[in-house]
Amino acid sequence: MRIENNEISEKSSDFLKFKNAVVLTGGIGTGKSTVASFLKMFGYKIIDADEISRQVFEEQKEKIEKIFGTVDRKELRNIVFNDKEKLKTLENIILPEVRKRVINFAEKYEKDGVKYFVDLPLYFEKQNYPEFSKVLVIYAPKELQVKRVMQRDGVSEKEARSILNNQLDIELKKQKADFVIDNSKDLKHLQKEIEKFIKNL
DSSP states (O other): OOEEEOOOOSSOGGGOSOTTEEEEEOOTTSOHHHHHHHHHHTTOOEEEHHHHHHHHHHHTHHHHHHHHSOOOHHHHHHHHHTOHHHHHHHHHHHHHHHHHHHHHHHHHHHTTTSOEEEEOTTHHHHOOOTTOOEEEEEEOOHHHHHHHHHHHHOOOHHHHHHHHHTSOOHHHHHHHOSEEEEOOSOHHHHHHHHHHHHHHO
16 A cells, blocks of 8 residues: 655646645545545545535425436436436536535635645546645555445446446546555555655645
């Protein structure tokens, strides 16, 4: 297990609004949520886009049900999974408000003058947060991702691979990252690697 500090992109942080933000991302089954929990234990603030998304979903249930005929999350996933137009419709209801709230939190946290993390699972896939320049990717090899998703969600290998195929390949995310935490071993090693990362941050 290792931490990689890749070369920072040439974008100058002097011109960026959120200099203290670090995007936390990865792929399904890489352990991003576990890392986020550790970072909270170390006292860092986390802006959780998934949590915000759930809040927005609850607020927009009536509109979603009118359009899709259901607000059951499993049924919705089945509806939009293979229909890009319907997926776009759902995203247009949810994502703009999520983005607005993420940015509002970032504006507040930036005033503290210390590092904080923005948990964006689909940061590379959606590319709608140009304000953030530093990216931490939680990495695990694809085959390990498949195994973890199968065990965690009780799905078949085919289903797990189908989910992964709808995300940018983890190897590409790793190449795009400024920081990489390799989470391919046990929890004890992961904690040590997070501690090393924090020291180098």
